[in-house]
Amino acid sequence: MSAVAFERVTLTYGGRRVLSDVSFSIPQGAFVGLLGANGAGKTTMLRAILGLIRRTGGAISVLGKPPTRGNPSIGYMPQARRALTHAGISGLDFVLTAAGGHRWGWPVASAAEKEAAWKALEEVGATDLARRPLAELSGGERQRILIAQSLIGDPQLLLLDEPLISLDAAHQRSIIDLVHEVGERLGIAVLFCSHQINPLLRAVDSVLYLGNGKAAIGSVDEVINGPVLSKLYGTHINVVRVAGRIFVMADDVELESGAHVHDL
Template sequence: MNAIEFDKVTLTYGGRRVLSDVSFSIPQGAFIGLLGANGAGKTTMLRAILGLIKPAGGAISVLGKPPTRGNAAIGYMPQARRALGDVGISGLDFVLSAVGGHRWGWPIPSSAEKEAAWKALEAIGATDLARRPLGELSGGERQRILIAQSLIGDPQMLLLDEPLISLDAAHQRAIIELVHEIGERLGIAVLFCSHEINPLLRAVDRVLYLGNGKAAIGSVDEVISGPVLSKLYGTHINVVRVAGRIFVMADDVELESGAHVHDL
């Protein structure tokens, strides 16, 4: 069974057509890098998979069924909010807030809910963060807490929306390795949204690249090529490979440069 299937799907958002007549499938257990420039439709696609946006055309299948809101089979990590670091609650309480919809500390969580939260923290090796306030955690540690929250309920799929934003290279590698290990251990599909391919090169099975309302899926070499990306972007694109890194260029400007703002 495929984890996700899009059959001639058209998505609109704010009156704008974001994706047009897009078809692809993602098998269970695959680690997919979801790529594309700002405004390409990455977050809109994730929202459609979550059942938050209905297609304007075509059909979506998620784990063999139409998308539904609140699907417990999907673990979802939204883009991290800067305000998260200002919250004084502990890592455990934050993870617990996803178990039964609690507002931190009220109502009092049950023993089963506490067990589920600890299980999620143990799954990512973050029990040492359980009692620490979120405001004292580094960007990488906060991302680990958000990943733990997405694992509540033993999901069959993970959707991660830009988990590398604001992280330096070392923390990016740690998050990618963690998510890759979780996906392999649980045998579940991972859709990992990112601005840039280079951090993901050693982890992804395939890439799903969005641009100009279209989508291309395949191996890194198949998709991140001049002809394919030129068609997606609607302009001439050069793909340059240097020392194991990939640079996507348009008119001598690197399209992915400045995609991430790093913590100091």
């Protein structure tokens, strides 16, 4: 069974066609980098997998079933994280908001929910952060808390939307290594959204690259090359490899160098 499968899927948002006739399959247990220039449709795709956006055409399968809102088999780390600015909330309290998310208002956690929250914190090595206010944590420490929250309920699929935002290179490496290790240990599929390939090179099994409403999937070498990306974008793309890094260029402009922009 595939973790995620798209069969000739078309997605639209705000009257704009974001993806057109896209097909791919992600096997269970795979670590896949979801890549593409800003506005390519990465977040839109994640929201379709979550059942938050209805497809215009085609079929989507998530763990063998159609997408549904609130699927407990999916762990999701969104790009927007305004809740982290709350001065008083601790790491444990924040993780518990997912454990008790079915109730209205701030959760009064049951013993089972507390146990689930501590288990998720243990999975990411963050039990020492549980009692500390989020406002006092570093960017990398906050990301650990967010990843722990996405592990509540023992999901079979992790969707991480730009978890590397605002992190320096060292913290990026630690978060990628953490997610890779957790995915392998738990045997779950990971779809890791990023606007840059270079931080992910050591970890990904394959990449899913979006551009111009289309998608290409395969190994880094199979997908991130001039001919494939030129066909994807419908214009000449030059892929340059320097000192173990990859640069995707169009008319001497690096496509992955722009500011982070949310699809929706």
